[in-house]
Amino acid sequence: MPAKWTSELESAFNASTHEIIEIGKYLYNRGWLYATSGNLSSLISTDPTVVAITESGTFKGNLKTDNIIAIDSEMNVIKGKGKPSSETLLHLKLEASAKAGAVLHTHSVWSNVISSYFSESEGIYLSGYEMLKALNGVKTHEHEEFLPIIENNQDMKKVSIELDDILTEKPGIHGLILRKHGLYTWGRDLNEALRHLEALEYLLESEGRLLSFKDK
Numbered sequence: 001m002p003a004k005w006t007s008e009l010e011s012a013f014n015a016s017t018h019e020i021i022e023i024g025k026y027l028y029n030r031g032w033l034y035a036t037s038g039n040l041s042s043l044i045s046t047d048p049t050v051v052a053i054t055e056s057g058t059f060k061g062n063l064k065t066d067n068i069i070a071i072d073s074e075m076n077v078i079k080g081k082g083k084p085s086s087e088t089l090l091h092l093k094l095e096a097s098a099k100a101g102a103v104l105h106t107h108s109v110w111s112n113v114i115s116s117y118f119s120e121s122e123g124i125y126l127s128g129y130e131m132l133k134a135l136n137g138v139k140t141h142e143h144e145e146f147l148p149i150i151e152n153n154q155d156m157k158k159v160s161i162e163l164d165d166i167l168t169e170k171p172g173i174h175g176l177i178l179r180k181h182g183l184y185t186w187g188r189d190l191n192e193a194l195r196h197l198e199a200l201e202y203l204l205e206s207e208g209r210l211l212s213f214k215d216k
């Protein structure tokens with residue numbers, strides 16, 4: 001049974017829509033959401049679960065209000081006319097299992113470089129960087145942040161099962177990479193997710209640029 005639309009949901013949806021439009025523009029201009037890639041979501045209600053998310057296949061550089069839809073926990077569209085992408089499943093999983101209030105997914109060059117270079121690896125450890133302190137709960141540059149790399153798959157149900165295992169094994173992670181696809185990160189709200197995204201992209205670029213020296 002799809003969740004019933006209420007005036008509380010309407011105002012939470014409108015507020016999130018506004019924020020998602022601004023974040024979409026910003027992330028597109030950073031070069032992380034080219035060619036309609038990526039998706040951005042915000043959990044606007046937990047009981048029942050309702051998520052505001054960008055519709056499938058939409059250009060993120062100039063989102064309009066009707067490019068954002070609201071879905072319930074079963075991916076039924078309860079507000080708007082667009083369709084959710086298959087990757088919406090991962091947003092719902094993170095919002096349920098990682099207690100995320102918002103999820104941002106980019107298709108960045110540096111996530112491709114790192115996940116291609118470490119082609120045999122199930123993830124990388126990031127350590128020693130002051131920027132790690134931008135991640136919720138991290139107090140020192142000596143922290144070791146594990147960033148899992150999951151094989152890309154057109155079947156998001158399979159990715160979602162792997163994601164479940166990773167979240168059980170490493171509940172403290174702040175993001176993950178789908179190999180040669182992109183980065184997922186999350187936070188308690190859109191602002192925190194955006195901070196995590198910038199920090200992780202910065203760390204991936206730092207690691208990626210370092211590789212070009214190591215190979216010489």
Ligand SMILES: [Zn+2]
Pocket residue numbers: 037038039087105106107181182
């Ligand atoms: Zn994607």
